[in-house]
Amino acid sequence: MDILQLYEFSMAIGKSLNYKENCDSLLKLIMSRKGLHSCWIHAYQSNYCRVTYSIPAITNDNFPNCNKNFLKEIHNQNRPMWFPITDDIRQIAPLTLVSGCVAVFNLKDEGLLFLHNSKKQEFTEIELNQLGPIIDKFTLSLQASAAFIKQEQLLISLEKQNQELSDYAHVVSHDLKSPLRNIEALTSWIKEDSSASLDEKGTQTFDLITANLEKMDGLIDGILKYSTIDKDNSESYLINLNDLVTQIITVMKVPQNVNVVFINELPVIRGDKYRLQQLFLNLIVNAIKYNDKEKGLIEIGSRAVLGGHEFFVRDNGKGIDKAFNHKIFEMFQSLESDSQATGIGLSIVKKVISYYKGEIWLDSVLGQGSTFYFTLYDNGAA
């Protein structure tokens, strides 16, 4: 019977990662089978006394008069023990105890477990020894519960921070755009009104103001795009990438000295048109912008890999120093002092690829050009 009861107890451990449900599952069973009257877990901390679980439930889990030293003493013993109901025990009990005895088990960092029987005069050594390994296993499950709670709290906090960041980007973008447009309008009015009296330096200054306003407008758009590109969980659908990239090239202003070619036919994949547009657009724009050759060449191609496709966008431009290979994907990182560069384009590319659970990497030789490789997997799309 003892062995089977221990089997019953051990099977009730760790049925949930929720702390209360985990305690309920084992401790209610022990109470029922052993005919106990109450039980509680005292969190062991040197600076406070706190009850984290109890049957019956208690309304106040703080004990200003709790004898912390006595709890510490029991905890330091590190073995199952039992005590008759004395004033020492009453002082640390969260419930009113009149008679009987308590068995105490060490739960390591999770504190001390007290089991109370109001009818018994003592817990036998055999009983304590039998329950000991069960409670040790229970301790491990409580540690798992504690880790799970921490992880959950961290996730909630992260989600909240992400949301706040996204909201912030929206608000900032919206609020900055309006005064920016006003400045742009006012500047152009002043420039028009004062065109007769403006000398060459004055005209250059106004052009500089306009260029900076355009850059700021681009930055705001980029921030908004960056902050929202992985937020909208729109459904994925089949997209012919050959058609999509052809459309991008058609609508964008490709300089006459630059030739964009497909090395092979791009595949049809599952995804979202807006994100994939942003992905290819930013890579092609990047390849055009940093091309210093008389005859610029941009090659786009792909190959099938296990579970998806690997793509590349290759140019014969300036190339990127190996030291900056990772830095270029960070926000606001522009390797040249180009007044129009926002440093957001490749960050958006990286974020889109991360959204599809793919990877991006770079192969580049200074002066000869760069190849951006990236993967998109069939099961990566939402």
Added chain:
Amino acid sequence: MYIYSTNLEEIIEVLIRDFKDKTVVISLAENTNFDINELIECLVENDIQFIGGIFPKIIHNVQVFEQGMILTGFSDVEKTFLVEGLNTTDFEVPSLELDSTKDNFFFTFVDGLTTNLSLYLSELYSQFGSNMAYFGSGAGSLSLKQIPCVFNKDGIFQDAAVGFIAQSKVALGVKHGWKRVAGPFIATKTEKNVIKQINWQNAFEVYKTIVEEHGKAEIRKDNFFDISKAYPFGILKDNSEYVVRDPLSVTDEGELVCIGEVLENTVMDILKGDNETLVKAAEDAAEAVIDQLEFPHHAYISDCISRVLFLEDDYHLELEAILGKLYKNGKQIPLEGALTLGEISSFGDGYLQLFNKTVVIGLFEK
């Protein structure tokens, strides 16, 4: 008090006359030809405090009635309550700041076929602990089809419990008389009140082997309860009576459907009883309670309907044995109650349990 009449005026007259300043517990037999909502309306109009339940049959002293109602009065009631939604886990049990120096007790009627009956009991214990005695009965129909079966001033409810907390000295007697014939076994796969596997094998196959060996009769789906009523399961506890679980039926998959929850990996025996030991157990329960109170006033009995189905024509012997022990100070203590779908008791001051096939006697001073 037993009332056969269904005349509302007569019932109200009796209640006003004999139960002044008391909270009345109404135990109504399910075959009573009666509009329960009219009764509730009438009781509310006359400002009578009450709770009630519908049961397969009701008990008055040594008689069992299929129609009519038992009216039982309780004094010093501190709070009456209704708990709804026992088919979910979101229900809330009542709360009350109790004077622990007084003798408090908790009385409840609960839908005996609701899903989370065990959870209701453990939540109650979590709320009030061992500072008071608990007594209760599972209400419902003998057909074992769930019906609205508990009522109070707000109406009649299914998947619910009604009850009250009052002050009085109470003694509780819990006995069943079933003895082990085989085991222990482990209920290795269960879901609420359904045992799917015993010892990692099909539950019915294991049960059938044991029961046929002891009963020398074949057990099939069509005669299941005729035989199983004599072979319940007993959940093992330290130094205490078994907690009995009644297998009612078998599914096509060989799963055993019980009244009351059986947790997965529960260790249990298969039990058997005979008329003599069952009647003796009931007598012992009465004997145990009568010595505990100095001035007992009345007794309420929650006796499992399946004991009647098992004892059949001999059931009156059980009530006679109980009543025979309920003498104190030269007076016969009146016995009232119901035949129930599950019995509830805390064994006086321990963890709260749901029983089957058991007799629970509550003796009250007020």
